[in-house]
Amino acid sequence: MHTELTNPCHFGQTALTIEDVVDLAHRRRQAMLSPDPAFSRRIQAGADFVDELLRREGVIYGVTTGYGDSCVVNIPPSLVVELPHHLFTYHGCGLGRYLDPVETRSVLAARLASLVCGMSGVSWALLQGLEALLQHDILPMIPAEGSVGASGDLTPLSYVAAVLCGQREVFYQQRVQPAAEALASAGIRPLRLRPKEGLAIMNGTAVMTGLACLAWSRADYLSRLATRLTAINVLASDGNAHHFDAALFAAKPHPGQTRIATRLRQDLDSAQPPLNPDRLQDRYSLRCAPHVIGVLEDALPFLRQLIQTELNSANDNPLVDVEGGRILHGGHFYGGHIALAMDTLKNTVANLADLLDRQLALLVDARFNHGLPSNLSAAQGERAPINHGLKALQISVSAWTAEALKQTMPASVFSRSTECHNQDKVSMGTIAARDCLRVIELTEQVVAAMLIAARQGLALRQRVGLRAELQPELAQMYADLCQRIALVEEDRALDGQLRSLLVDIRNQQWELYGQQ
CATH class of the missing domain: 1.20.200.10 (Fumarase/aspartase (Central domain))
Structure with missing residues (x-):
């Protein structure tokens, strides 16, 4: 963590403002998850609910089914854990310039702001992963082009999901390097995404909102x-x-x-x-x-x-x-x-x-x-x-x-x-x-x-x-x-x-x- 940064911005405590995002994007403030135990319990309750539905063999779009038009395809229970990784893998087709560091931080802040609402069924570990990227300034290399702005910013946000899992490239310590190398340098373990977490990261408006x-x-x-x-x-x-x-x-x-x-x-x-x-x-x-x-x-x-x-x-x-x-x-x-x-x-x-x-x-x-x-x-x-x-x-x-x-x-x-x-x-x-x-x-x-x-x-x-x-x-x-x-x-x-x-x-x- 960069201890020189003060005046933390607590995610999950109060609603964020435009100024909060701009300050985070310019490294004037530090991202921190709210320490309130009620907040972490609410996040965990969402992840537990998804797990319970899976145990009951409930049907959940993008978790037990394919994505988009493939929602009619049922996923065998043994393959459910692999599905989120396939989602960010096949969306790795962005082109154009890369978002600059200020823009990338704004995207990470916007995605975290959405997920802390507690309705995405994600784990506490995923929120901590996004918090860590912001705190350590490990910035996914996100191509600017490839989103139509519905079904979310799927392609650009796939680069965020991939980096959390130790894949693709990041800008860290003034150079572009493999994500796995940067995460290891910062002492961060790559995630293995849980069911629903690939969608939760990618299927939203974080790129357009951050920008x-x-x-x-x-x-x-x-x-x-x-x-x-x-x-x-x-x-x-x-x-x-x-x-x-x-x-x-x-x-x-x-x-x-x-x-x-x-x-x-x-x-x-x-x-x-x-x-x-x-x-x-x-x-x-x-x-x-x-x-x-x-x-x-x-x-x-x-x-x-x-x-x-x-x-x-x-x-x-x-x-x-x-x-x-x-x-x-x-x-x-x-x-x-x-x-x-x-x-x-x-x-x-x-x-x-x-x-x-x-x-x-x-x-x-x-x-x-x-x-x-x-x-x-x-x-x-x-x-x-x-x-x-x-x-x-x-x-x-x-x-x-x-x-x-x-x-x-x-x-x-x-x-x-x-x-x-x-x-x-x-x-x-x-x-x-x-x-x-x-x-x-x-x-x-x-x-x-x-x-x-x-x-x-x-x-x-x-x-x-x-x-x-x-x-x-x-x-x-x-x-x-x-x-x-x-x-x-x-x-x-x-x-x-x-x-x-x-x-x-x-x-x-x-x-x-x-x-x-």
């Missing part, structure tokens, strides 16, 4: 950053703060939209006279920023509810109702709620990229930036003609924005019929989650570029005359940007700076608007 937690957190931060950047761009373009007046937004009181307008007033001190009294209205990308960012801001609470409900649900099949003495056959592995959340989130985040792209297009164009040099070039004197400022950066922002917008096609409408028409209506939730993360990644690239543009644009506005005082929080962030980013006077490559800023964005470097 959704990460996407939600990153999108929430992008909402805040886009707001702060908009405020800076209003100042840089000599725009008007009165577009964000409280009385104006009281007339159309969407809560998130109103919150964005309030944050902009906080940054712009709208009690002052208009920055530019000669221009009544700024262009939409500035004037309507609360309406654009506010859509995301209003969607986030609803999407949180969808994601956290899925996270804390028993979402495999069948479920074990110990108190009722029943095996419940259903479809809780269907990821439709996560699919909706991710399709919605990627749309609203892509609109942030588009908003900021339009703001940058105005700032670099001397016809529209109200007195700033073309391309925000800070070069002066005889060298000015050979310097090009942020000309190429604006092109890259346009490319990243276009790609983000292209990715907004909803995945959830592309249901396929699979597995001999047993899985004939599927959610595509995992594809939606991966698409959403890609849109977020592209939008973060846009934001990184806009941080450079904000530093450049505000410095140039100060050079020609800034009409307003910088408010404290905005001034603090601007000072920080000036420390990180040298003014672009002589042309220079910006890719290294952009990559550094992307790390800062993903680490949520700047505290924004009272962020906890």
Whole structure:
């Protein structure tokens, strides 16, 4: 166990939040099973109930029968113990990139969160196995592609099941190595899965849900950053703060939209006279920023509810109702709620990229930036003609924005019929989650570029005359940007700076608007 980690996250004690999963994914907290004896008894009762049914020769899908369309195939009692291992073996067909360590930890956390609900019929040893992977940071190499998001994330989660049994590969101690080797190094004995445990690990929504937690957190931060950047761009373009007046937004009181307008007033001190009294209205990308960012801001609470409900649900099949003495056959592995959340989130985040792209297009164009040099070039004197400022950066922002917008096609409408028409209506939730993360990644690239543009644009506005005082929080962030980013006077490559800023964005470097 990594003893340097404190503030444990107890599984089985209280419902997990998105923030819990994100903290676990980034190794800021440690996974621990609840020490409450009542919890361990509840888990054991589910495993005992499955054993009792097997002794009575009861019929349980995926335990005494084949899987999916093969549910009509009866498994001889002597082969029941082998069935879970066949399940993860034949699902070892994933392709694409491997989930990164942060994503993989989120998946492990999501799967453990579901199993501790106590309705999956698994043993305490299985829960301890998942706990150990998180504690020792033994990360299954999980291919990202191969799940249709119903009957669960079967193929990607098969890599978790296989690793618990000492098979396939893991990322451990900064290298890829055989799972058996890593488990031995950590003093962990491979599991022999009990009946039902293969299904319990694989037949659920952990991949899409874990990724959704990460996407939600990153999108929430992008909402805040886009707001702060908009405020800076209003100042840089000599725009008007009165577009964000409280009385104006009281007339159309969407809560998130109103919150964005309030944050902009906080940054712009709208009690002052208009920055530019000669221009009544700024262009939409500035004037309507609360309406654009506010859509995301209003969607986030609803999407949180969808994601956290899925996270804390028993979402495999069948479920074990110990108190009722029943095996419940259903479809809780269907990821439709996560699919909706991710399709919605990627749309609203892509609109942030588009908003900021339009703001940058105005700032670099001397016809529209109200007195700033073309391309925000800070070069002066005889060298000015050979310097090009942020000309190429604006092109890259346009490319990243276009790609983000292209990715907004909803995945959830592309249901396929699979597995001999047993899985004939599927959610595509995992594809939606991966698409959403890609849109977020592209939008973060846009934001990184806009941080450079904000530093450049505000410095140039100060050079020609800034009409307003910088408010404290905005001034603090601007000072920080000036420390990180040298003014672009002589042309220079910006890719290294952009990559550094992307790390800062993903680490949520700047505290924004009272962020906890």
